[in-house]
Amino acid sequence: MKHLHHFSATELRDAFIKGEVSAVKIVETFLSRIDKHNKKLGAFLSVLNTRALLKAEALDKKRAHNQPCGKMAAIPVAIKDNMHIMGETTTCGSKFLSNYKAPFNATSVHLLEQEDAILIGKTNMDEFAMGSSNENSAYFPAQNPWNLKRVPGGSSGGSAAAVAARLSLMATGSDTGGSIRQPAAFCGIVGYKPTYGRVSRYGLVAFGSSLDQIGPLTPTVADAALSMEVLGHHCPRDATSLDLPPDSYRLSKSLEEGATIGVPWSFLENLKPEIRENFNQSIEVMKSLGAKIVDVDLDVIKYSIAVYYILATAEASTNLARFDGIRYGVRSKEAKTLEEIYENSRKNGFGREVKKRIMLGTYVLSAGYQDAYYKKAQKVRTQIMDAFDQAFGSCDIVMMPVTTSGAFEHSSIMDPVEMYLQDIFTVSANLAGLPAISVPSGYNKIGMPLGVQMIGAQMCDVSVMQTAYAYEQASQHCRIPRDYEA
Amino acid sequence: MVFLIHIYMSNFDHQTLEHLKKLCRIECTEEEDADILNSLNRVLDFAAQLNEVNTENTKTCRYVLRGMLKNQMREDEVKDVLSREKFLANAPDQIGGMIRVPSVLKPSS
Numbered sequence: 001m002k003h004l005h006h007f008s009a010t011e012l013r014d015a016f017i018k019g020e021v022s023a024v025k026i027v028e029t030f031l032s033r034i035d036k037h038n039k040k041l042g043a044f045l046s047v048l049n050t051r052a053l054l055k056a057e058a059l060d061k062k063r064a065h066n067q068p069c070g071k072m073a074a075i076p077v078a079i080k081d082n083m084h085i086m087g088e089t090t091t092c093g094s095k096f097l098s099n100y101k102a103p104f105n106a107t108s109v110h111l112l113e114q115e116d117a118i119l120i121g122k123t124n125m126d127e128f129a130m131g132s133s134n135e136n137s138a139y140f141p142a143q144n145p146w147n148l149k150r151v152p153g154g155s156s157g158g159s160a161a162a163v164a165a166r167l168s169l170m171a172t173g174s175d176t177g178g179s180i181r182q183p184a185a186f187c188g189i190v191g192y193k194p195t196y197g198r199v200s201r202y203g204l205v206a207f208g209s210s211l212d213q214i215g216p217l218t219p220t221v222a223d224a225a226l227s228m229e230v231l232g233h234h235c236p237r238d239a240t241s242l243d244l245p246p247d248s249y250r251l252s253k254s255l256e257e258g259a260t261i262g263v264p265w266s267f268l269e270n271l272k273p274e275i276r277e278n279f280n281q282s283i284e285v286m287k288s289l290g291a292k293i294v295d296v297d298l299d300v301i302k303y304s305i306a307v308y309y310i311l312a313t314a315e316a317s318t319n320l321a322r323f324d325g326i327r328y329g330v331r332s333k334e335a336k337t338l339e340e341i342y343e344n345s346r347k348n349g350f351g352r353e354v355k356k357r358i359m360l361g362t363y364v365l366s367a368g369y370q371d372a373y374y375k376k377a378q379k380v381r382t383q384i385m386d387a388f389d390q391a392f393g394s395c396d397i398v399m400m401p402v403t404t405s406g407a408f409e410h411s412s413i414m415d416p417v418e419m420y421l422q423d424i425f426t427v428s429a430n431l432a433g434l435p436a437i438s439v440p441s442g443y444n445k446i447g448m449p450l451g452v453q454m455i456g457a458q459m460c461d462v463s464v465m466q467t468a469y470a471y472e473q474a475s476q477h478c479r480i481p482r483d484y485e486a
Numbered sequence: 487m488v489f490l491i492h493i494y495m496s497n498f499d500h501q502t503l504e505h506l507k508k509l510c511r512i513e514c515t516e517e518e519d520a521d522i523l524n525s526l527n528r529v530l531d532f533a534a535q536l537n538e539v540n541t542e543n544t545k546t547c548r549y550v551l552r553g554m555l556k557n558q559m560r561e562d563e564v565k566d567v568l569s570r571e572k573f574l575a576n577a578p579d580q581i582g583g584m585i586r587v588p589s590v591l592k593p594s595s
Contacts, residue, residue, distance in 0.1 A: 103572040196550045239558045306533045331578035347513035379541035416525045417532045433550035
């Protein structure tokens with residue numbers, strides 16, 4: 001039998017169900033991989049050894065007694081550290097919450113456990129999910145398993161590094177402007193952001209409430225589809241949760257007859273050669289599958305970064321007001337007055353990027369500037385949604401690269417605007433609430449993975465997944481980095 | 487990649503920063519002050535590109551999911567949400583089942 005970490009999540013589940021491997025053996029394998037590699041990778045902020053082993057023992061008993069096991073039986077799953085697992089720490093990558101123990105389960109965590117997933121650890125992230133490189137973690141930066149000098153992307157960089165190095169076979173992420181898809185592309189795995197509202201955000205620490213979505217990072221598209229069957233349920237505890245039955249994913253290697261892919265060629269005019277070449281190859285794969293390629297006009301999304309950083313910071317500034325040092329989190333010890341508690345707890349607890357974004361968000365919402373920045377951005381957002389609506393009138397799926405390059409080196413981007421522009425291909429799906437997936441599409445000249453993105457209309461999650469599956473099966477770019485094969 | 491960046495110098499100065507820090511209830515170190523001022527100016531200058539977009543006849547986006555514009559209502563019922571004990575387990579300071587803060591009312595002379 002091949003190494004357990006060479007299985008996809010779905011294959012490992014099947015092997016467990018058939019009795020080919022025990023859940024305890026699975027957990028021991030992955031815990032020992034974490035033990036061996038996490039010091040260098042920094043993918044996990046905490047590892048749930050005891051919890052995982054207890055769950056595994058319970059699962060082995062369940063199987064021995066011929067009781068039915070869940071859809072995710074024995075799959076080791078890592079949880080991004082901004083989602084609550086009851087009784088465990090949720091730091092959000094911040095010093096502010098270094099002592100916070102979650103008093104309840106996030107709905108996504110509850111659903112995964114209900115289907116017998118094994119929660120194996122909490123993954124590293126940019127503080128409060130603010131960043132594109134994981135360098136904003138208040139603890140330590142996560143590294144890219146393909147090259148430790150390079151970033152894994154962000155903000156779900158720990159989740160991406162964990163799955164890419166096969167320290168886990170699935171991880172949850174949250175995507176506000178690309179935080180699942182960009183790290184997935186940088187690390188050579190699949191990352192999926194569902195339609196806004198498809199996955200409940202109850203128990204996710206909020207960043208930008210009109211943009212945030214939880215989704216999976218996995219080795220394969222089939223694994224992502226499996227996790228969406230589990231996660232994509234209506235939840236009365238999240239008022240934005242879609243009141244629709246869960247989707248079921250039946251994936252086929254061929255595209256539907258007449259499938260049409262829209263490409264915003266004019267918006268993509270200035271791609272770097274390595275991305276252009278790779279993207280063109282992906283287009284050829286779609287053509288070979290019988291897809292019709294059409295040109296769509298999405299020029300307005302060149303403004304999406306400006307719109308995003310106004311709206312996301314505005315929403316963050318209100319969401320992060322709750323971190324005041326009064327009810328939870330680390331309260332400043334030197335504070336003597338109530339005001340000092342607020343000011344000093346926030347001074348000591350928040351990192352620089354978080355402070356910047358709270359201030360920017362407060363500024364664009366403040367008297368005299370709200371019309372010029374916030375309301376203007378909301379209008380341009382409407383135009384971005386209109387442009388996608390129009391595009392989906394002539395195609396089923398929009399295809400774009402995920403990133404502007406392969407993973408960059410640590411500390412190589414210091415300018416805030418240059419860093420924000422890393423998200424140019426991903427934020428528009430959040431602004432318009434669209435489902436979007438990042439699938440491995442090959443490697444650049446220095447061997448770093450690249451990804452291609454497929455974006456669908458709202459509620460067309462199944463169609464996005466189906467297109468991605470056909471592409472993945474025809475192209476087969478997913479590999480394990482050499483240092484993590486053994 | 488080159489995208490259109492229109493430079494309008496934003497008038498975000500030290501005084502604005504100090505005002506903003508009060509609004510946000512955030513203290514910063516001196517070094518952070520300088521860096522944040524610089525970054526916010528960079529980002530606001532960048533955001534000025536939105537002035538190029540004609541939005542005269544565009545409606546403000548109010549909700550993300552088109553075609554799903556209905557309020558999610560629920561019964562206003564008392565439910566067992568989170569026990570006082572569980573909630574207070576995370577409180578930095580507490581007394582008699584309540585969260586303790588420094589006194590905010592001055593004793594009258």
